[in-house]
Amino acid sequence: MTAPLSRPYSADIMVIGAGIIGAASAYRLAQRGLRVIVLDRDRPASGSTGRSVAGVRAQFNSVTNILLSRESIAEYAAMPESGYRAEGYLMLIPEAGWPEHQEAVALQQSLGIPSEALTPAEAQQYAAFDTAGLGGCSFCPTDGKVDAHSLNHEYVRLAREAGARVVLDTPVTAIARLGEVWQVQTPAGTFEAPQVLNAAGAWSGEVGRLAGLDIPVQPARRMVFSTGPLTLDRPVPMTFDLTSGVYLRSEGERLIFGRADPGDTGWREGLNWDWLEPTLSLALERWPWLETASLDRNASWWGYYELTPDGFPVVGRMPGVDDWLNACGFSGHGVMQAAATGRVMAQIAVGEAPFIDVSPLGIERFEGAEVRRLDLQL
Numbered sequence: 376m377t378a379p380l381s382r383p384y385s386a387d388i389m390v391i392g393a394g395i396i397g398a399a400s401a402y403r404l405a406q407r408g409l410r411v412i413v414l415d416r417d418r419p420a421s422g423s424t425g426r427s428v429a430g431v432r433a434q435f436n437s438v439t440n441i442l443l444s445r446e447s448i449a450e451y452a453a454m455p456e457s458g459y460r461a462e463g464y465l466m467l468i469p470e471a472g473w474p475e476h477q478e479a480v481a482l483q484q485s486l487g488i489p490s491e492a493l494t495p496a497e498a499q500q501y502a503a504f505d506t507a508g509l510g511g512c513s514f515c516p517t518d519g520k521v522d523a524h525s526l527n528h529e530y531v532r533l534a535r536e537a538g539a540r541v542v543l544d545t546p547v548t549a550i551a552r553l554g555e556v557w558q559v560q561t562p563a564g565t566f567e568a569p570q571v572l573n574a575a576g577a578w579s580g581e582v583g584r585l586a587g588l589d590i591p592v593q594p595a596r597r598m599v600f601s602t603g604p605l606t607l608d609r610p611v612p613m614t615f616d617l618t619s620g621v622y623l624r625s626e627g628e629r630l631i632f633g634r635a636d637p638g639d640t641g642w643r644e645g646l647n648w649d650w651l652e653p654t655l656s657l658a659l660e661r662w663p664w665l666e667t668a669s670l671d672r673n674a675s676w677w678g679y680y681e682l683t684p685d686g687f688p689v690v691g692r693m694p695g696v697d698d699w700l701n702a703c704g705f706s707g708h709g710v711m712q713a714a715a716t717g718r719v720m721a722q723i724a725v726g727e728a729p730f731i732d733v734s735p736l737g738i739e740r741f742e743g744a745e746v747r748r749l750d751l752q753l
Contacts, residue, residue: 384564386540386567386568387569387570388409388411388569388571388572389411389412389571389572390571390572391414393413393419394415394423394424394527395420395424395709395713397413397572397574398527398531398717400574401413402534402537403717404539404720404724405534405537406721407721409721411540412540412542413531413541414559414561415541416546417544418543419527419528423577423679423681424523426599426677427678427709428520428624428631429521429710430624431451431520431711433448433490433518434513434515436475436479438486439732439733440712441483442715443716444712444715445486447713448519448711451521454526454529456522456525457526458520458526459521461516461518461519462612463514463515463516463518464514464613465501465512466513466615467495467498467504467509467617468510468511469617471510476513479513488515489516492512493511494512498512501514503664504616505662509618514612519613545563547559548562548585549585550571550585550586553567555569555697556568557569557570557571557586559571572702573590574720577592577595577680577681579681579703579704580592588693590701590703590704591684591738591741592683592703593640594679594681595640595679595681595682596636596644596647596677596678596680597636597679598633598636598677599632599675599678600632600633601630601631601674601676602665602671603629603669605629605667607625618661619634619658621634621658621661623658629671634650634657636650644677645677646676647677680707682704683706685740685741686706687705687708688706688709688716688736689701689737690733690737691736691737691738692723694737694738702716702719715731
């Protein structure tokens with residue numbers, strides 16, 4: 376725990392959350408010359424970031440999400456500390472969804488993404504799978520994975536180097552607007568700033584409630600199962616079966632795999648081993664060769680997604696609330712979009728138009744409208 380302050384510590388902006396979104400934002404904010412204070416209840420990469428499968432992809436069906444991922448992946452590719460590896464993402468699309476997915480591939484290509492539409496037979500060059508019920512596939516060679524833990528810590532280092540103060544193991548206990556500043560109470564003392572950026576990941580909804588704000592982000596537990604060592608002819612890229620929702624990819628000499636449980640929301644902890652059997656049975660339908668694999672319980676893990684009603688983040692200023700900014704609710708896409716989000720939030724904080732139009736991700740979209748999921752979730 377940080378030593379208590381004798382008086383309020385003032386900054387130009389407070390970032391709540393030192394995960395990858397908060398850290399990347401703090402770095403870019405400090406780069407702009409702002410006095411930045413970052414508060415986190417734990418340590419960097421201790422929440423969703425460090426427990427993710429660390430995939431990065433630009434295969435989305437909306438311009439905003441494609442650009443956030445495209446620009447982030449480009450930044451990671453230039454950072455040796457990111458551990459970026461362009462191993463590709465392979466999408467397996469059911470017949471009913473294939474026409475719409477072809478349109479998404481065309482949109483990606485128009486924005487400079489080297490994705491390609493494939494027949495199921497052509498896609499076998501990347502991974503072996505059963506083709507039943509599939510209309511087609513897509514593959515993007517610049518998608519891949521990063522070392523999310525190292526990347527998060529690198530952004531924290533860069534933020535500190537740029538002048539940000541990072542206060543860890545310090546939970547926020549109360550938030551109030553006092554005149555022209557936000558005042559945040561913690562066990563380490565009081566912090567004040569005219570702007571707050573809520574980047575608290577799965578805890579973002581709770582942070583909002585401390586300030587009397589309704590931010591529709593809730594935690595959802597996700598399981599990542601690991602096989603024992605396997606002897607395969609080739610590594611398996613991140614492969615996502617949209618029919619069943621099961622994904623798998625190589626992780627060294629093992630495979631990791633999983634599937635979202637839509638009912639597993641709230642602050643539940645630990646691996647839910649009851650979810651293994653239904654996930655594995657679906658996986659075996661698509662990848663029958665997986666039957667020869669053993670399970671390594673010690674290499675399996677769990678973590679939290681930060682879910683919104685439509686599965687996409689809340690990014691931008693809070694309407695009608697003086698200088699409250701949100702960058703949260705990434706629903707499994709935080710690692711892949713953090714770099715660009717940091718740049719966007721810094722521009723918004725200083726009053727500039729962001730280099731990517733994030734207006735489709737504004738919280739206003741949830742007001743009085745039927746919520747429709749915007750894209751696939753992994």
